[in-house]
Amino acid sequence: DAGVIQSPRHEVTEMGQEVTLRCKPISGHNSLFWYRQTMMRGLELLIYFNNNVPIDDSGMPEDRFSAKMPNASFSTLKIQPSEPRDSAVYFCASSLDSNSNQPQHFGDGTRLSIL
């Protein structure tokens, strides 16, 4: 079975540019999560969706960040404009449903470097 698929794996861009990260969840999973991982702050939940609807975006750091889930098989996380402090590894995860017993399945992440 295919796991959570993220693209690109690596992104290097200059500050001020728009960055779009992509995620394909596991087929049949109804919940999708975006995380950011840094050495200083560890793993932070940015936003999560249930049935394509954003439920909690309280972790989104500022208005430069936005996320969409136009259908059950695709989500994007966009940063515009990007800043050096956005450099991090961004993970997408999905789970079967919103039951708290369900584990989350993570993609391999996008390593983002903003110069």
Place this chain on the structure above:
Amino acid sequence: GDSVTQMEGPVTLSEEAFLTINCTYTATGYPSLFWYVQYPGEGLQLLLKATKADDKGSNKGFEATYRKETTSFHLEKGSVQVSDSAVYFCARGAAGNKLTFGGGTRVLVKP
């Protein structure tokens, strides 16, 4: 709010040594508890879970028991291998299947 506290690393061990990573959680309700493992360059993978008090999760020689009385979920393995070198995260479930993660513990196993 919900929180998870786990021992800071790095933990350095020799092969075949016994590993324990302590984890405690805030006791709001009766959350599901998880251990995830992250190998270099990869995302987190579920290692094991427990959904109620006294449950024992186990996988790949790792074990953890849900201890309600001490609000703990310590991870143990009796004999580690070099391939167990990774970062280990303890997590508790929350409403809407959100997870609250601990800060992670880096484990390095030397041959």
